[in-house]
Amino acid sequence: MRVPYLFVVPALLAYGAVVLYPTVAGGYYAFTDWAGRRVAPSVVGLDNFVELLGAPAARAALRNTLVIAASTTVVQTVVGLALALALHSSLRSRHLLRTLFFAPALLPPVIVGFLWQYILTPGGPLNGALAAVGLSSLQQNWLGDASIALASVIGVIVWQNAGLTMVIYLAGLQGVPVELLEAAEIDGANRWQRLRRVTVPLLIPATTIAMSLTLIGSLKLFDQVYVMTGGGPGYATETLSVVMYKEAFVSGRYGYAAAIALVLTMIVFAFALLQLRGLRRFQVDA
């Protein structure tokens, strides 16, 4: 069969100009000291990467990024699965509840950031609600206390995206054969054993998708953090994406920012690959 190469050329050119060239150029700038000026940058070898590894702020950002990624991936998966199992039932209000739980995922992350920044201020609605129900002792400076700010950010991310994970699991649950569950029940398996031995193994493909999306999204997390805390207080919620943005667009250190972007890309790639391979081992056929 003859391949119509000429028809592919425009698409290839567009792809090359919009995706490939910027990607390769970004990789090149990571090894330069480019400050965004109209003069060619100097190649500085691995200096940007050495600085990245040595800078306390960057190390804190890397640590925070990994903590956010691990936490949100685990918590969001568990919460999303729990919601899906609860709402994969004959509950009369299930459609309304599914819509309500999924709704936050439809909001732009920046809007979510602004909303929660307001809710979590010391005199904001959350502390007000706690006081109203006699739980004043639980009031916190949610985003202004360095010891809990990161947890607050993680909570907001899970709140927004758990509904998306729930929808993925609901779709997965449609593919779990009823006869298998019935057979397990006849064999004497209780509710927990049916979930543990039948449902969860058959949901591995859905888990792979849900965890991959969550992991990649949380590794490159920017919007909510930038809006809610700007990386603060101090460096308590700084992520690699926020540091990259500040270095490029606030400090004008585009070469260093490109190095951060390259490291982040490699981390995302490595984690996504490991996760896909790891989960594939547990995959079973219905």
Added chain:
Amino acid sequence: MTTTGTHLRRRGVAAVIAATAAVALAACSGFVNSDDGEEGDGTGSGTVSAYVNTEQSAGLAPLLEGFESETGLTLDVSSANTDELNQQLRVQLTSGTAADLIRVSPGYSSPVAVGVLGQEGELADLSDAAWADDLTPDTASLADVDGSVMAFPVSRNAIVMAYNREVFEQAGVEVPTTWSELLAACETLAAAGVTPIAAPFQGGIYFQFWVYAMASTLVYPVDPEIDERMRAGETTFVDSAEWNAAFARIAELNDAGHFSDGMLGIPPDQGLQAVATGDAAMVLMVSAGLPQLYGYSDAGEEGFGVFAVPASDDAGATHVPLAPDFLAVNAAASNPDGARQLLDHLAQPENVEAYANAMGVLPGLGVEVTLESTVLDPIMPLLDEGRTTGYANYLWPNGDVQQTMLQSGQEWLDGSITTEELLGQMDAEYAKGTP
């Protein structure tokens, strides 16, 4: 034959892709030879493009109609908030798409500051403009790059303490003129159940006002050459007794509990609202933000007063930090003469006055003007006596010193790091010099 034909076609396609890609890559390249800058048409006619911040856009709009009709020039004005503008302008200058007239930061405070862009040759020399003689001393030093004037001040902002008149009256507090009086006022207000000072330090923007205000009185009047000496490596933040004194003042207020509870989690708008509602008595802010404060209160402008925050027990030593809001002419402007004409138009005393009155700011140039608002009257004597300084960060060699102060300053406020550690981190960024 078929194989050969396909092979040839493949090679042909590859050649087309390679050639087109080469053209595309060349077009995408952000680097140009320094000789490639566009020359202005030198006619003073045609279109003048401008990229300004939103405040400048609002203040300039009424002045531009007359300019267009007088000169026959057409203006193409774009605007964005300052943060967004700063981020985009660097890219526009690099790609050769920047406007003729651009908003630039003072001194060396960002990658698009006058000092940084002036040294890179991105800005036109405006030293021969008639208005250059009307620059006030606090502004002139920030508009100067190697002896040349490279920026025009549209207006100036001051850092002032805004206070709720009713709260002060109910607590029986007079406007403090010395540091001891300020501390006493805070104690009286705290005893009355009011937060003495709203401290919306989330993000650090309002924290920096305290640093600049303390430095304005305690650092620069005492050691006017300190920036030169720091650049020469003769002293540092850590070694400077004046800088240590400035941070000690802020620490004193913080340790006494005079700032808002949970200050690192309070965003600026909520800090202003606290003062407007009377939950807090005062807030240190830029004068350009006063209309926002008034908007939160039914009392409006009448409900608030301002004063220069004292930092020592000599009332006559108090200085006010001032910041110019600059415009500059792009060195590669398509219409540099038109851009200069526009600046000359804005420099007319009646236009300086009109802009200041429309925006409620201080006049950019030191010309005779009559301000309609009396809000800033309490600080005008200080301006008349020359008791002003620029914001401290403007003459720091790069924007990262300020960024470190903003972020590490939060750690300092919550006690995670000492003053010496904070100043040491700022010194480390300072030592990197201007990029």
